[in-house]
Amino acid sequence: MIDIQLDDQQFCWGDTLSGQFIWQSDNPDKIPKSADVLMNWFTEGRGTGDRQTVEKQPLSPQKLLDFQTRPFPFSFTIPREVPMTYDGYLFRLMWELEVKIVFPGIFRPQDRATCVFQVLPYLQRD
Amino acid sequence: MINLYNAIGLGRNPFVAKDNLTNAEETWLDRGYSTAPKIKAKQLVQILGDKGFGKSSHLNHWRSPTGGSYCYYPPGLGRWKFPKVEPIVYWDEADRIPFIFLIPALLWASLTHATIAAGTHRDLSFWAKLCGLTVTTITLPPVDAETLQTWAIAEINAVTLPGQTCPLHLSIPEAETIIKKAHGSWRSATDYLHIWAAAIAKQTEQNNL
Numbered sequence: 001m002i003d004i005q006l007d008d009q010q011f012c013w014g015d016t017l018s019g020q021f022i023w024q025s026d027n028p029d030k031i032p033k034s035a036d037v038l039m040n041w042f043t044e045g046r047g048t049g050d051r052q053t054v055e056k057q058p059l060s061p062q063k064l065l066d067f068q069t070r071p072f073p074f075s076f077t078i079p080r081e082v083p084m085t086y087d088g089y090l091f092r093l094m095w096e097l098e099v100k101i102v103f104p105g106i107f108r109p110q111d112r113a114t115c116v117f118q119v120l121p122y123l124q125r126d
Numbered sequence: 127m128i129n130l131y132n133a134i135g136l137g138r139n140p141f142v143a144k145d146n147l148t149n150a151e152e153t154w155l156d157r158g159y160s161t162a163p164k165i166k167a168k169q170l171v172q173i174l175g176d177k178g179f180g181k182s183s184h185l186n187h188w189r190s191p192t193g194g195s196y197c198y199y200p201p202g203l204g205r206w207k208f209p210k211v212e213p214i215v216y217w218d219e220a221d222r223i224p225f226i227f228l229i230p231a232l233l234w235a236s237l238t239h240a241t242i243a244a245g246t247h248r249d250l251s252f253w254a255k256l257c258g259l260t261v262t263t264i265t266l267p268p269v270d271a272e273t274l275q276t277w278a279i280a281e282i283n284a285v286t287l288p289g290q291t292c293p294l295h296l297s298i299p300e301a302e303t304i305i306k307k308a309h310g311s312w313r314s315a316t317d318y319l320h321i322w323a324a325a326i327a328k329q330t331e332q333n334n335l
Contacts, residue, residue: 009128044142046317087130087328089321092139116128 001026002099002113005071010118013080017117020071021099023064025111030103035059037074038098041083041119045091054082064101078119085118095119131323133331135290140281141320153284154187155277159264162188165214168239170232170254172220172246175266178311181245184266185216188243199223211235211242220244232257268310271301278319293330294323 006019017039036058042051055076064072076097086093094116101111131138154160157180163171173181189196194214199205199222206224209217209231217223223231228250235242236258244250251261278296286292296319304322308314 044138046141046143046320049143087324089324090317118128 002101002111004097004099004113004115006097006115006117008117010120010123011078012120012123013078013082015078016075017078017097018073018075019097019115020073021113022069022071023067023099023101023111024069032061032064032101033104033108035061035064035099035101038100039076039095040098041093041095043091043093045088047091054079082119084121130327130331131285132287133334134294134327135287135292136282136294136323136327137285137287139320139323139327140278140285140294141316141323143316153277153280155273155280157266157273159184159266160187162190162192163214163241163243163262165192165194165241166239167241167260168236168258169260169262170235170242170244170250171262171264172244172250172254173264173266174246174249176247176268176311178308178313179266179268180312181266182218183312184264185218185243185245189216211238211240214241214243217242217244217246220246220250221248229253229257232259235259269305269308269312269315271298271305274301274305274315274319282323294326296322 001024002021004019004021006017011017036056038053039055040051040053043049057074083093085095095118096114096116098112098114103109163169173184175181192214194212194216195210196216196218197210199219201222205222208227209223211231211234232254251263254261275296275298282292282294304315304318307318
């Protein structure tokens with residue numbers, strides 16, 4: 001089980017997206033083969049969907065095991081000139097932070113969790 | 127709100143195209159033609175209907191328990207390929223199959239006692255019977271208001287968040303308006319339903335601000 005916490009939920013181009021996740025394995029004998037934290041955008045609605053990974057940060061499986069049940073921090077910079085979050089009548093474009101842990105096996109079993117955030121043209125900050 | 131559909135108790139818009147989603151579960155509505163054709167029955171089962179009336183949906187639904195190859199025939203050069211013939215096989219947009227391929231394929235299906243399930247805009251029964259196949263023709267009608275309402279309710283229930291009540295309810299007059307705008311097409315009606323749900327979610331979020 002993976003629990004993701006973001007320090008904020010709304011960002012502009014150039015902002016730092018930071019947070020942490022906690023991974024609790026349901027089987028202590030399951031050793032991860034690989035793990036990544038990914039920053040993605042995707043579309044959802046009528047018509048063919050699109051999905052892109054903007055940045056991917058590989059994690060060391062050994063480090064992940066050492067951090068098990070403890071907060072594992074991550075940080076990304078929102079690039080410039082990426083699409084903005086959009087909620088339309090026929091489709092929407094959404095951003096998500098994804099943590100994916102892959103285990104050995106023919107069918108590549110995995111633990112996966114996502115957390116949605118927004119990329120906006122501007123923010124009213126207090 | 128990060129996900130505006132949460133404002134109306136939903137995880138997402140209920141009418142998202144299913145190929146957008148991972149792990150999408152199909153909400154199947156029985157219109158009287160849900161049973162898959164018998165395999166290896168020396169037959170053509172053809173589904174006739176206008177664009178967006180549900181031909182491909184029925185082929186995919188039947189294929190789920192039976193297996194068999196799915197052959198889609200696009201417009202243009204992509205249609206120049208010999209149709210697969212198997213104990214059961216699914217041809218989509220079969221009216222686009224070039225004639226020089228269609229007749230040998232139907233003959234081969236007859237010789238091997240295959241079943242062909244075809245979605246088509248044109249009646250292929252004359253050629254299929256000439257090649258020795260039994261033909262069953264299903265003509266899909268345009269969607270009606272009650273059917274659309276029933277399906278919409280099922281789709282809304284499927285994405286309602288646990289413990290929440292969703293205010294979305296498609297009335298019969300609304301369903302009739304959508305069907306009229308969509309000219310009876312399921313696909314177009316679902317586009318309008320997506321717009322309808324998005325508008326209500328946006329309005330609710332605005333009212334809550």
